[in-house]
Amino acid sequence: RADVLTIGEAMVTVRCAGPLRLGGDSRVSTAGAEANVAIALSRLGHTARWTGALGNDEPGELVLRTLRAEGVLTDHVVRRTDAPTGLLLRDVAAGGRARVHYYRRDSAASTLSWDEVRPAVDAGQAGLHLTGITPALGPAPLEAVAAAARQAHRSGAWVSLDVNHRSLLWSGEEAVRALRPLLPYVTVLVASDDELALVADGDGERDRVAALLDAGVEEVVVKRGAAGASYHDARTSFDVPARRVPVVDVVGAGDAFTAGYLSGRLDGLDAYGRLERATLLGAASVACAGDWEGLPTRAELPALALPEGETLR
Numbered sequence: 001r002a003d004v005l006t007i008g009e010a011m012v013t014v015r016c017a018g019p020l021r022l023g024g025d026s027r028v029s030t031a032g033a034e035a036n037v038a039i040a041l042s043r044l045g046h047t048a049r050w051t052g053a054l055g056n057d058e059p060g061e062l063v064l065r066t067l068r069a070e071g072v073l074t075d076h077v078v079r080r081t082d083a084p085t086g087l088l089l090r091d092v093a094a095g096g097r098a099r100v101h102y103y104r105r106d107s108a109a110s111t112l113s114w115d116e117v118r119p120a121v122d123a124g125q126a127g128l129h130l131t132g133i134t135p136a137l138g139p140a141p142l143e144a145v146a147a148a149a150r151q152a153h154r155s156g157a158w159v160s161l162d163v164n165h166r167s168l169l170w171s172g173e174e175a176v177r178a179l180r181p182l183l184p185y186v187t188v189l190v191a192s193d194d195e196l197a198l199v200a201d202g203d204g205e206r207d208r209v210a211a212l213l214d215a216g217v218e219e220v221v222v223k224r225g226a227a228g229a230s231y232h233d234a235r236t237s238f239d240v241p242a243r244r245v246p247v248v249d250v251v252g253a254g255d256a257f258t259a260g261y262l263s264g265r266l267d268g269l270d271a272y273g274r275l276e277r278a279t280l281l282g283a284a285s286v287a288c289a290g291d292w293e294g295l296p297t298r299a300e301l302p303a304l305a306l307p308e309g310e311t312l313r
């Protein structure tokens, strides 16, 4: 039995130091929102299981090896011989802006089915973590995610959903149609402020949060990048500022933040404690290169809360 099961797509990333068309040095790693959350939770000492479909290829080996090295359970991962692992190329466009190029159409993950996911859900978990990315990959993953949410909810597990809208994968209307039916099973909803309208009607954030709580969501967490985050439940609402850290790489901040929140929840922290841990992890992620490489272990957690610039001895 895992503390958290998460289901998703994991890819290999190749990061180019400059514009891709010029070639040159690059660094190979792995990416995937749910895999990032699983790694973050595992580093904090929780038992995290990741499942999904990978190609029977070298990128798939790298993903598996990375997850295993990080202590994530991979015992229900599906391997395919007829479809590849997805690929994400990152480079630097004119003006120094980060740019991404996805090669994920018809990848192994795009046909992940409920039959393939079910054994992982049946293995048991305290919580199931989902994102809006997996259901955007195709009809089979959409059905798999919906069935997993229902099944986990029925078994008494909590379910968290990070909206994580990816406009390259589907339209806002498609996301609305797919994600809103999940809400009756969702305990914790995490969204950026501009994603709230996808999951709730209403004029402005207050109305939308109220609609989510009415729909049965127990905890709503709103991310605002460097401006911090907000928390809402039936009894309380509050804002927390982000920590001031040197910004090295903002990709992955949302996943780290969500993992920090879920870790606090697993530890039984109150809402302030959960948001504090989320904020620490989000800041740790932006202060280091890579989506997950800079995430703290449990032993490193207290040091993250120290004032900036202090040397660790």
Ligand code: ATP
Residues within 6 Å of the ligand: 192, 222, 223, 224, 225, 226, 227, 228, 229, 241, 242, 243, 244, 245, 247, 250, 251, 252, 253, 254, 255, 257, 278, 279, 281, 282, 283, 286
């Ligand atoms: P991504 O999809 O790029 O991973 P996101 O949009 O899901 O990110 P953000 O709102 O950017 O998530 O960030 C989540 C949290 O991480 C914020 O609420 C904040 O606590 C922290 N964070 C993000 N950016 C910064 C920053 N520049 N400095 C400090 N903390 C940050």
